[in-house]
Amino acid sequence: MANLLHSILPEPRRPIVYVHPDVAVSRCVAMMVEDNIGALVVTDDENILGIVSERDIIRSLLYKGLSPESTKAYEILYADVSVLKETDTVEKAMEVMTVTRRRHILVTDENEALIAIVSIGDLLLNLLEDKMREIEQLENYIHTY
Template sequence: MASLLSNVLPEPRRKLVFVYPDVSISQCCELMIENDIGSLLVTDEYNLIGLVSERDLVRKCLSKGLDPNKTTAGDIAFADVTILSFHDTVEKAMQVMTQTKRRHILIKENEEIVSIISIGDLLFYLLEDKARVIEQLENYINH
């Protein structure tokens, strides 16, 4: 049976941090450090504009010599963000991350973004799941 994304989410859920598109990259870095997160959701008053990840900061700003005090979240936000639901499978999330080469997926519930799953969350879940299976098999064999 396929594992659902609802099983992957860390508890308590990681806080989503939103920024406006005019927030500087320097401020984005500070927010990521303060909140111990790897991505920010970029929104205007009503809509999701995109996502800014640590990877985006390096590839789209710093590696190009752009000034992080003048470059904004809106300048580098990745707009084509994948949004899945709690009822989608872990396999689907892994497939999407592999195809898009993105490390974060947003989770929507009742038309509202409620969480974010990173590739690290998926790997942690898969390793824990494999450990449970091994333990069950060992118990079966030994008893």
């Protein structure tokens, strides 16, 4: 049976870190460092506008030569962020990340409330844990004969 996204979310759930679109990118970086996270949800208090990830920051600051102090979150956010339900499969999340070439997806509950940001690292950890369990089961099977 396929793992569902809600089964890989840590308990207790990590808080989602939100940022206002007018916040400077330098502050976004500080927030990511302080919370040891790779993406922030950009919201105007009513709507999710998108996310700002480490990748978005690198591309905007280094490649485009923008200033972290004067550039605002809304200028670099990724608006077409993928949103999946907690009842979607881990495999679907992997497929979405592969197709979109993005490392973060938003996860909602049955009421469409945002409950988590899942990163490619979260999915890889789940895959690794599954493979370790499978190896253990096979080793146990081999040792019984």
